[in-house]
Amino acid sequence: xxxxxxxxxxxxxxxxxxxxxxxxxxxxxxxxxxxxxxxxxxxxxxxxxxxxxxxxxxxxxxxxxxxxxxxxxxxxxxxxxxxxxxxxxxxxxxxxxxxxxxxxxxxxxxxxxxxxxxxxxxxxxxxxxxxxxxxxxxxxxxxxxxxxxxxxxxxxxxxxxxxxxxxxxxxxxxxxxxxxxxxxxxxxxxxxxxxxxxxxxxxxxxxxxxxxxxxxxxxxxxxxxxxxxxxxxxxxxxxxxxxxxxxxxxxxxxxxxxxxxxxxxxxxxxxxxxxxxxxxxxxxx
Amino acid sequence: xxxxxxxxxxxxxxxxxxxxxxxxxxxxxxxxxxxxxxxxxxxxxxxxxxxxxxxxxxxxxxxxxxxxxxxxxxxxxxxxxxxxxxxxxxxxxxxxxxxxxxxxxxxxxxxxxxxxxxxxxxxxxxxxxxxxxxxxxxxxxxxxxxxxxxxxxxxxxxxxxxxxxxxxxxxxxxxxxxxxxxxxxxxxxxxxxxxxxxxxxxxxxxxxxxxxxxxxxxxxxxxxxxxxxxxxxxxxxxxxxxxxxxxxxxxxxxxxxxxxxxxxxxxxxxxxxxxxxxxxxxxxxxx
Ligand SMILES: Nc1ncnc2c1ncn2[C@@H]1O[C@H](COP(=O)(O)OP(=O)(O)O)[C@@H](O)[C@H]1O
Ligand SMILES: [Mg+2]
Numbered sequence: 249x250x251x252x253x254x255x256x257x258x259x260x261x262x263x264x265x266x267x268x269x270x271x272x273x274x275x276x277x278x279x280x281x282x283x284x285x286x287x288x289x290x291x292x293x294x295x296x297x298x299x300x301x302x303x304x305x306x307x308x309x310x311x312x313x314x315x316x317x318x319x320x321x322x323x324x325x326x327x328x329x330x331x332x333x334x335x336x337x338x339x340x341x342x343x344x345x346x347x348x349x350x351x352x353x354x355x356x357x358x359x360x361x362x363x364x365x366x367x368x369x370x371x372x373x374x375x376x377x378x379x380x381x382x383x384x385x386x387x388x389x390x391x392x393x394x395x396x397x398x399x400x401x402x403x404x405x406x407x408x409x410x411x412x413x414x415x416x417x418x419x420x421x422x423x424x425x426x427x428x429x430x431x432x433x434x435x436x437x438x439x440x441x442x443x444x445x446x447x448x449x450x451x452x453x454x455x456x457x458x459x460x461x462x463x464x465x466x467x468x469x470x471x472x473x474x475x476x477x478x479x480x481x482x483x484x485x486x487x488x489x490x491x492x493x494x495x496x497x498x499x500x501x502x503x504x505x506x507x508x509x510x511x512x513x514x515x516x517x518x519x520x521x522x523x524x525x526x527x528x529x530x531x532x533x
Numbered sequence: 534x535x536x537x538x539x540x541x542x543x544x545x546x547x548x549x550x551x552x553x554x555x556x557x558x559x560x561x562x563x564x565x566x567x568x569x570x571x572x573x574x575x576x577x578x579x580x581x582x583x584x585x586x587x588x589x590x591x592x593x594x595x596x597x598x599x600x601x602x603x604x605x606x607x608x609x610x611x612x613x614x615x616x617x618x619x620x621x622x623x624x625x626x627x628x629x630x631x632x633x634x635x636x637x638x639x640x641x642x643x644x645x646x647x648x649x650x651x652x653x654x655x656x657x658x659x660x661x662x663x664x665x666x667x668x669x670x671x672x673x674x675x676x677x678x679x680x681x682x683x684x685x686x687x688x689x690x691x692x693x694x695x696x697x698x699x700x701x702x703x704x705x706x707x708x709x710x711x712x713x714x715x716x717x718x719x720x721x722x723x724x725x726x727x728x729x730x731x732x733x734x735x736x737x738x739x740x741x742x743x744x745x746x747x748x749x750x751x752x753x754x755x756x757x758x759x760x761x762x763x764x765x766x767x768x769x770x771x772x773x774x775x776x777x778x779x780x781x782x783x784x785x786x787x788x789x790x791x792x793x794x795x796x797x798x799x800x801x802x803x804x805x806x807x808x809x810x811x812x813x814x815x816x817x818x819x820x
Contacts (some may be wrong), residue, residue: 341719354716358734367730371721419720505716 268336270423270455271298271321276330276356278316289480290316294330296474296483300422303449303456305466307325307517308476309524315351318425319479321457322346334423346370347421347454349412351428355400361387361411362396368419386414390444406437410444417448424449426457431460442469442497450494467491467510468500475516478523484514595780613773614765621793624755624756625763627683628797631690632751639695639747640740643702647736648728653703664696669757676762686758686766693754694747701743705736741805748801752794767793 278291290313298304306314319325320332323339323346323375332339334346355364365386369379386397390410400408409429416424426445430438442465449456460466473487489509491500500506577597583589584596591599607617613659614620646653672689679685709732717731767790774782 321714322719324718342721344721346719348716348719350712350716352712354710354712354719355732356713356734358737367717367722368720371717371726371730388769415720 267300268333269298269459270300270335271296272331272333272336272459273297273317273327274331274333274407275322275330275338276320277328278313278325279328282460282477291310291320291327292480292482294482298455298457298472300455301453302471303458303469304474305458305470306476307460307466307513308481309475309521310461311528312476312520312524313481314476318348318427318457318459320337321423322348323423323508330418331478341421344419345422347416347419347424348424349416349429351431352409353400353412355408355411355415357400360397360399361392361403364400364411365418368415372419382418383414386418387411388436389417389448390414395410406441409433409437409441413441413445413448418454422454424454425460426456428459428461430465431462438465446471446493446495446497463514464501464510465478465507467513468495468497473513475513476520478527479518484520487513489518503510574753591780592778593780595784599781600784600788603779603781604788612683612770613771614692617789620765620767620770621789623683624752624759624767625792625793627686627755627758627766628690628748628751630683631687631754632694632748634687635691635694635751636698636744636747637693639698639743640702642695643699643704643740644706644732644736646729647706656689660699664700665741668696668754670694672758673752675758680761680807681764686755686763686768689758690751692717693750696748697747698740698743701739702736705739706732708739709735737808741808745801745805747792748797752790752797 258472271295273296274292276294277289278294279287279289281287291295294359296304296317306317308314316325320327321334321339323342334343356367359367362380362383363533366379366383369382370376374382387393390413392407392410392414395403395407400411403411412429428443433441446469458466458469463473467489468491470489473489474482475487476482477484487509491503491506491509580594581597584591584594584599611617612620616732631758646656668689675688679688682816713752714727714731717727722730726778755766756771759766761768761773763769767786770786770789771783774780774786
C-alpha cells in the first residue's frame, strides 16, 4: 500500500526545484544552560523540510523539544549549531512573514476583540482606518462580528482562540506556526476549531507547522507528520498523510484509512512516549 | 415519585424568597449604620461630659465642643498663619506635586530597570540601600538644603512616593506575560511598541495599586515636612498648636487632614475604576 510512506526523504521532487522550501532546519542543535550552569540539549541533529503550502504536524512526548523547534523558526531563539532557513533565507530575527498561535492565551486582555485583531497591522504601520477595516473583516470570518467590543475575559475559550486565529491570519503569514493551539479546549470545540483552521488556511498557500501531542489531531490536519524522539528531540520518522482534502474533522475520525494511518504512526510514537514517561517518573522523586 | 406531587402551595415562589432576602439585607444595613452612628455619638458625648465635669482635663485632652469651635474660628477668622483654605491648599499642592514627580519618576525608573537586566542588576543594590533609610529622617536634610519653603516638603513627598511606585512598576514589568510579549513581537511590534502596548498596560494594575497607597505617603511627607519647619500648611498648624499647648487645635488640624485624605482617596478610587475597565469583575463584586 503506497498510501503511507514512512520516509526520511521529504524533499519534494522536481516541481519544488524552482521555489525554496518554506522552512528548512538543517542539522540543528539547541542547548540550554540551566541557571545552575549545566548544559542540557533540547534538540539534536534536527532536520526538517516543509514545502510551500504544506501542512506539517509535529508530534512527540511532552517536554521533548517541540516548542523549542518552533521558537527557532520564529527567530526568537537561535540554534546552537546548524542552520534554520525560512523561504531559503537564514533566519536572523523575527520574520514578518511568520505567524504564531500560542498554546496559552496570548491575547492582550486590556484590548477589545477589535483592537486585538487590529494589533498586527497597527504595529506594522498600516493606517488606522485600513487596519480596523481589515480587522472587522477577519473578525467576521471567524464569526465573532457581534463581539467586536468585548474584552477577552468576556469570551469563552473557543472564542478567544478564534480571536487568536484572526489576530494571526490578518497579517497574511506565509509561514504559520502553531504550538498546541487547541490543547486547552474541550473535544467538541477543538473539532470545530480544527475545521475553522483548515477553512482559513485553504487557499492562503501558507506553510504550516502545527505542534500537538494529539496524534489524531495531527493525522486529521496534516500532509506530513513528524514523529520526534523523547528529548533531546530529533526526527524519528516522517509520515506522509494522503487523506484527500477538503477534510471534515467531525467525520474523518471514522474513516477507515484515517484509522490505519493513526495506527501506523502510533507504533512509532508509542515507544518515545514510553521513554518520556519513564523519564518523568524517574525524575519525579 | 412523591417529590413530584408535592403541593406547590407549600413552596414559596422565588419572588417571595427574593423579597424576603432583600428585606433582610436592608434591615442588616440599617442596623450596621445605626450602630456606627450610635458609637460615634456615645464616644463624643462621653468625651464632652467627662471634660465638662472635669473628670479629664480639657486643657490636655481637648473636648469635642472645643475642637468644633476651633475649626469654626479657623474657618471664619482664619488661622494665625493666614486663612484656613490657604493652609489646606498649600499642603495639597505640596502633596500633589510630590506625588506626581515621585510617581512619574518611579514608573519611569521601574520600567527602565524592569526592561533592562543589566541596569537592574547594577542599580538594585543602591535602591535597596536607599530604600532602607527611614525616609522621614531625610526631611531634616531637605529643610537644610531647600529651606522652609515648598521645595523641601515636595522633596520629602517625592522620596516617600518614589520607592513604593518604583518597586511596583518594576515588579509589574517583570510579571508581564512572556507569551504576550512574544505574540506582540511576532505580530510586528518594535521594542518601543512592546513597552508602550504590552509592558505598561500589564504593569498598570501594579502601578495603580501603588499609586493608591503612595498618595497617602505623599500627604504624610508633606505634613511631616511642614511639621519640621515651614511657613504655611496643615503640618505647621499642628506644630503651632502643639507649641501653644492648644490640644483643641491639634485635634482640629487632624480632623481637617483626615477630611482631605478621605476626599483624595475617593477621587483616586474613582480614577482607578475608570482606568482599568478591561478587568473582569472580582468574584465578590459579582451579583
Ligand atoms: N529557556 C529554557 N531554558 C532552559 N531549558 C529550557 C528552556 N526552554 C525549554 N527548555 C527545556 O527544553 C526541553 C524541551 O522543551 P519544549 O521545547 O518546551 O518541549 P515541548 O514543547 O516538546 O513540550 C525541556 O526539557 C525544557 O525543560
Ligand atoms: Mg511545548
